[in-house]
Amino acid sequence: MKKTLAVLLIAIMCTFTFASCKKQTKNSFEGQNIRAVIGSTSTSGDSYMIADITSRYLSKQLKANIKVDAVGAGPALQTISTAKPDGKTIMIFHDMTYLGVLFGAFDKKYALENMVIGPRVGINPGAIFAAKASAPYNNMKEMAEYLKANPDKHARVAVEAGGVSHIGFISYYEWVAKQYGQDVADRVDVVIGGSTADKCQMLWDGNADVIFADYSSLLQYTDPKVEDKLRMKFVGLLDKIDGESCPTFAEMGITLNGEPFVFSKEFIIYLPKDTPAELVKELDAAVSEISKDETFKAEMAKLKYKVDYLSAEETKKHIIEKRDSLEALIKAAPSLDKLTEK
Amino acid sequence: MFDLFKIKIVYSKSHWVMPKIIIGVLIILGIIILIQESMKAKRENRPLFNFKGKRFFVENYDKLKLFGSIALLIIYIYAMKFLGFIFGSIIVISLFNILYSPKKDKKSILICIAISVIETLILWFVFGYLFEITLP
Amino acid sequence: MITFGIVQFFAALIGVIIGIIFGALPGMTATMAVVVFLPLTYAYDLSTSLYLLLGLYVGGISGGLIPAILINIPGTPSSITTGFDGYPMAKRGEGVRALRIGITASLVGGIISLIVLAFFTPVLARFAIKFSAVEKFLVILFAMTVIAALSRGNMTKGIFSGFLGVLISLIGIFPDNQMMRMVPKIFADQLRDGFQLLPVLIGLFAFSQMFEQAENGMKDTFVEEDVLKGKQTRKFSFKDLKGQSINLIRSSLIGTFIGVLPGVGGSAASLMSYSQCKAWSKHPEKLGTGQVEGLVASEAANNGLTGGALVPLLSLGIPGDSTTAALVGAFMLQGVQVGPLFISQNPKLWYTILFALLLCNILMFIVMFYPIKYLANIIKVPMSKLYPAVVLMSVVGAFSARNGNMFDVVTLIVFGVIGYLFGKIGLPSTTFLIGFILGRDLEKYFVDSLKGSGGSLLVFFQRPMGLVIWGLIIIFLIYAFFDNRRARKQNSAAA
Numbered sequence: 001m002k003k004t005l006a007v008l009l010i011a012i013m014c015t016f017t018f019a020s021c022k023k024q025t026k027n028s029f030e031g032q033n034i035r036a037v038i039g040s041t042s043t044s045g046d047s048y049m050i051a052d053i054t055s056r057y058l059s060k061q062l063k064a065n066i067k068v069d070a071v072g073a074g075p076a077l078q079t080i081s082t083a084k085p086d087g088k089t090i091m092i093f094h095d096m097t098y099l100g101v102l103f104g105a106f107d108k109k110y111a112l113e114n115m116v117i118g119p120r121v122g123i124n125p126g127a128i129f130a131a132k133a134s135a136p137y138n139n140m141k142e143m144a145e146y147l148k149a150n151p152d153k154h155a156r157v158a159v160e161a162g163g164v165s166h167i168g169f170i171s172y173y174e175w176v177a178k179q180y181g182q183d184v185a186d187r188v189d190v191v192i193g194g195s196t197a198d199k200c201q202m203l204w205d206g207n208a209d210v211i212f213a214d215y216s217s218l219l220q221y222t223d224p225k226v227e228d229k230l231r232m233k234f235v236g237l238l239d240k241i242d243g244e245s246c247p248t249f250a251e252m253g254i255t256l257n258g259e260p261f262v263f264s265k266e267f268i269i270y271l272p273k274d275t276p277a278e279l280v281k282e283l284d285a286a287v288s289e290i291s292k293d294e295t296f297k298a299e300m301a302k303l304k305y306k307v308d309y310l311s312a313e314e315t316k317k318h319i320i321e322k323r324d325s326l327e328a329l330i331k332a333a334p335s336l337d338k339l340t341e342k
Numbered sequence: 343m344f345d346l347f348k349i350k351i352v353y354s355k356s357h358w359v360m361p362k363i364i365i366g367v368l369i370i371l372g373i374i375i376l377i378q379e380s381m382k383a384k385r386e387n388r389p390l391f392n393f394k395g396k397r398f399f400v401e402n403y404d405k406l407k408l409f410g411s412i413a414l415l416i417i418y419i420y421a422m423k424f425l426g427f428i429f430g431s432i433i434v435i436s437l438f439n440i441l442y443s444p445k446k447d448k449k450s451i452l453i454c455i456a457i458s459v460i461e462t463l464i465l466w467f468v469f470g471y472l473f474e475i476t477l478p
Numbered sequence: 479m480i481t482f483g484i485v486q487f488f489a490a491l492i493g494v495i496i497g498i499i500f501g502a503l504p505g506m507t508a509t510m511a512v513v514v515f516l517p518l519t520y521a522y523d524l525s526t527s528l529y530l531l532l533g534l535y536v537g538g539i540s541g542g543l544i545p546a547i548l549i550n551i552p553g554t555p556s557s558i559t560t561g562f563d564g565y566p567m568a569k570r571g572e573g574v575r576a577l578r579i580g581i582t583a584s585l586v587g588g589i590i591s592l593i594v595l596a597f598f599t600p601v602l603a604r605f606a607i608k609f610s611a612v613e614k615f616l617v618i619l620f621a622m623t624v625i626a627a628l629s630r631g632n633m634t635k636g637i638f639s640g641f642l643g644v645l646i647s648l649i650g651i652f653p654d655n656q657m658m659r660m661v662p663k664i665f666a667d668q669l670r671d672g673f674q675l676l677p678v679l680i681g682l683f684a685f686s687q688m689f690e691q692a693e694n695g696m697k698d699t700f701v702e703e704d705v706l707k708g709k710q711t712r713k714f715s716f717k718d719l720k721g722q723s724i725n726l727i728r729s730s731l732i733g734t735f736i737g738v739l740p741g742v743g744g745s746a747a748s749l750m751s752y753s754q755c756k757a758w759s760k761h762p763e764k765l766g767t768g769q770v771e772g773l774v775a776s777e778a779a780n781n782g783l784t785g786g787a788l789v790p791l792l793s794l795g796i797p798g799d800s801t802t803a804a805l806v807g808a809f810m811l812q813g814v815q816v817g818p819l820f821i822s823q824n825p826k827l828w829y830t831i832l833f834a835l836l837l838c839n840i841l842m843f844i845v846m847f848y849p850i851k852y853l854a855n856i857i858k859v860p861m862s863k864l865y866p867a868v869v870l871m872s873v874v875g876a877f878s879a880r881n882g883n884m885f886d887v888v889t890l891i892v893f894g895v896i897g898y899l900f901g902k903i904g905l906p907s908t909t910f911l912i913g914f915i916l917g918r919d920l921e922k923y924f925v926d927s928l929k930g931s932g933g934s935l936l937v938f939f940q941r942p943m944g945l946v947i948w949g950l951i952i953i954f955l956i957y958a959f960f961d962n963r964r965a966r967k968q969n970s971a972a973a
Contacts (some may be wrong), residue, residue, distance in 0.1 A: 035476060035882070037881070041880075042803065043513055043516055043803075043804045043806070043807035044803065044804075044806035044807045044810050048807060049807075049810060049811070052517060052520075052811065056517075056520070067474055067476070067517075068517070069476055069881035069882060070513070070881065071880055071881045071882070071883070072671065072880070074651075074667070074670040074671060075670075075671075075880065075883060078667050103656070104656075105656035107666070107667075161654065161655055161656055162656050191929065192353070192654045192655070192929070194653055194654075194922075197740060197741070197795075197796040197797065198741070200794070200795070200796060201607060201610075201740065201741075201796065204607045205607060205608070205610045207610065207611075207926075207930050217795075219815070220795065220815040220817040220818065220819055221795075221817060221818065223818075223819055225819055225822070226817075226818045226819060227818065229604070229607070230607075230794070230818050302813050303810065303813070335353075335354070336353045336354065336655070337352055337353045337354045339353075340351075340353040340929075347934060347935040347936050348933045348934055348935065349928055349933050349935060350933040351925060351928050351929050351933055353654075353655055354655055354657070356652065356654055356655055356925055356929075357651075357652030357654070357655055357657040357658075357659050358659060359921075359924075359925055359928075360648060360920070360921040360924060360925065361645065361648050361659055361660060364641055364644050364645045364648070365645065367641050368638065368641050368642060368645065371634060371637060371638040371641065372638065374634050375634050375635060375638060378634060398902060399693060400693055400694060403693045403694070404692060404693060404694065404695040404696070407692040407693070407695060407696055408689060408692045408693045410692070411688060411689060411692045412689070412891070412895065415685075415869070415891045415894075416891065418869075418873065418887075419884065419887055419888065419891075422873075422884075422887075423884070431870060431873075435866050435867075435869065435870050438865070438866035438869060439862070439863065439866045442692070442696045442861070442862035442863075442865060442866065443862055443863075444696075444697070444862065457863065457866075457867075458866065458870075461866075461867055461870055462870065465870060465871065465874055469874060469878070473514045473515075474514070475510075475514060475874075475878045476877075476878055476881050476882035477874065477877065477878065477882075
């Protein structure tokens with residue numbers, strides 16, 4: 001009895017040693033279990049949606065098993081900067097990757113230089129500012145004019161500190177100050193909001209006049225059938241969205257350093273530092289391949305996301321350029337202490 | 343101007359508003375507890391801090407099991423890091439079972455190991471394999 | 479009218495069973511279950527997925543009562559109060575009875591909240607958006623009064639411990655300005671988001687108990703000697719719930735109400751319900767010693783949450799708790815928007831959800847009520863064999879709750895030691911935990927209220943709904959204060 005048990009135990013142990021030590025001989029994603037961390041803990045935001053759809057197609061293409069782990073921004077950055085470069089860990093995340101570091105929310109050791117920038121999968125152009133449907137202005141240009149005409153009025157804009165909305169707001173603020181004078185800009189106040197749900201509630205109970213959120217998450221509230229108390233309208237886009245009539249920042253003439261301001265969230269695959277070039281190449285080829293897939297495109301389009309492949313090399317150049325140009329903007333911008341002051 | 347009913351929220355310092363209030367409350371409560379205890383001590387005619395006859399651990403406490411558990415838990419973390427979930431767990435959980443087991447003859451040790459292997463494998467199979475939960 | 483068939487039935491059944499398993503294992507929650515199954519639902523249509531996901535939700539919330547009653551380790555944060563009266567009952571050999579009372583109360587809570595969801599969703603949605611940060615702050619404050627109720631006879635220490643819990647919960651980053659506080663530099667990465675609730679909970683309850691038992695040589699089982707010998711004990715009958723109808727309805731509605739409020743955590747439901755139960759009870763001093771009413775209050779409330787949390791989700795597009803927040807993903811993946819137009823545009827889906835929720839509640843009851851008899855034998859397993867298994871499960875749970883974070887396992891151990899030390903110096907760890915659970919929300923709504931008012935504290939007294947809650951808080955605190963004095967007098971008379 002004792003012997004049988006012992007033999008059985010040893011047998012089980014051996015099986016598992018074997019199973020877990022299936023060492024692969026060459027660098028490849030093929031047949032691997034890949035963990036894709038994302039910088040959000042929510043399973044309903046654009047980060048999760050894009051990562052989920054992409055990884056499903058990418059799994060097939062790479063003949064691997066990708067699993068999306070919604071760990072949040074801090075843990076994601078930490079994971080990708082400490083993981084072994086064996087292709088078992090990747091990160092799919094948007095511009096927050098470097099914005100967090102620029103705004104000082106994250107340590108410099110999480111800078112783009114400390115990871116390998118892979119290919120871009122897609123973009124989410126759907127960053128919008130929305131106001132209550134009953135607001136006395138139809139877009140953010142009119143808002144500035146409205147404030148100019150009514151010197152006793154303020155407009156409170158809900159933004160998330162250190163995020164894309166922060167960038168969008170700063171560019172707007174600088175533009176208003178230049179075009180309409182500091183007096184008007186001073187009356188554009190910032191309120192700090194958290195999640196989209198939080199911001200919607202702030203708008204509804206009158207604690208904010210304009211909120212910033214994802215296009216697809218707010219679209220339903222603009223429907224004329226929604227009751228007045230909840231109805232919203234879009235007042236500014238950061239980038240063009242197909243089928244949306246609301247003007248973009250660029251169309252309203254909002255500029256940054258003389259250039260029209262355009263901003264889309266770019267979803268890029270990041271890999272740990274020192275990842276072998278052949279792995280990046282394999283990933284690059286796979287993303288390029290799936291981005292030609294019509295069903296993939298359609299699925300992303302359903303949520304207003306755009307498939308937009310850019311090779312790892314080009315992505316790297318592009319994103320570092322983007323970061324450096326934003327750095328100047330952020331440095332010159334007034335602090336949130338001042339902007340949130342009543 | 344100092345205003346009793348006003349707490350100014352400065353954005354860059356807003357993360358300290360609540361902790362400061364709570365620490366204040368804790369200090370006040372701490373003082374109240376101290377007063378209460380010293381009054382009680384006075385009533386009962388004994389010094390405030392009386393460690394005589396009191397002991398931290400129960401009498402004849404099981405040093406091995408108590409400190410052994412804490413040590414094993416710490417080992418567990420390293421075991422999972424270096425040996426992976428399955429092996430780390432089998433070894434450490436076996437040790438836990440053996441540590442707690444009242445009898446330590448060969449047979450019960452073997453049973454302990456068997457239990458641990460089965461538990462670990464079931465957990466791994468259900469969560470790690472079927473549900474694809476990330477395990478160490 | 480609705481989508482239902484054999485596939486959906488099994489989806490619900492599987493969901494409920496797996497949900498119960500997740501709920502029952504310490505360290506795993508309904509939210510985790512939903513997140514794990516989210517990618518799988520893609521292969522099915524939305525209605526079938528919803529049967530599965532709602533099953534996971536209902537099962538996950540209900541399963542937490544099993545370990546809470548049997549081994550005094552809450553399986554999920556919302557079943558903390560279940561153990562207060564459930565475990566003493568199990569200890570004196572009424573384990574099966576306690577479990578069945580809990581399950582029945584859960585069913586009632588689930589059904590009542592379903593009725594509320596079905597008939598009052600539009601009304602409640604309008605009510606929910608009237609609740610601004612001020613009211614939410616006061617609701618959290620009200621939930622915190624349970625601390626006073628629990629520290630009867632030892633009030634200052636209980637409150638101290640509660641506020642200490644609040645302080646510890648604030649460690650880490652403040653989401654508004656992304657600034658870190660109370661974090662030593664070397665832990666800056668690990669403690670960014672502070673200590674996580676689940677490992678703190680399991681550490682304080684399970685691990686500290688384990689250390690205490692280890693100190694005593696790990697000799698016992700969880701129940702008393704004569705129970706082991708199979709001495710006849712009280713059996714469950716539905717008569718046990720006689721006289722509990724008001725309690726059942728009140729607790730279910732409290733649970734539903736907390737669910738309806740977006741951004742007020744689900745654990746607040748059972749805490750508030752328990753403290754209300756104590757306030758209304760004819761013999762409050764007996765609560766905590768194994769009373770049916772306490773058990774009923776806790777379980778009816780946490781299942782009442784399920785229907786309630788779906789109200790703002792389906793009518794405003796804003797989830798009522800963390801599990802429903804994960805559910806949003808399922809809708810989005812299938813391209814369905816949940817929000818103000820959801821019910822009018824998707825009537826079939828809406829009725830399917832109501833039916834699925836009903837089915838899941840009934841299945842939960844059937845699946846748990848009968849087999850629980852056998853499961854209850856767990857408590858007869860000697861501690862020396864049970865605790866290692868608990869360690870294993872807790873570690874897996876803690877590690878995987880944030881998708882693979884070893885620091886959460888460290889948290890587990892640290893709070894195990896802290897809980898153990900608390901026991902030694904006479905600080906209650908329950909109130910600490912309650913403070914910890916509510917701390918972050920308390921801060922968020924306090925700061926948000928002040929941001930809205932430009933810093934004036936008077937804002938807390940200027941809204942009519944707020945004044946009502948203040949009234950309740952004050953009445954309750956006065957009551958708790960006198961109750962505390964009575965208890966102290968009794969104690970000194972006895973001594």
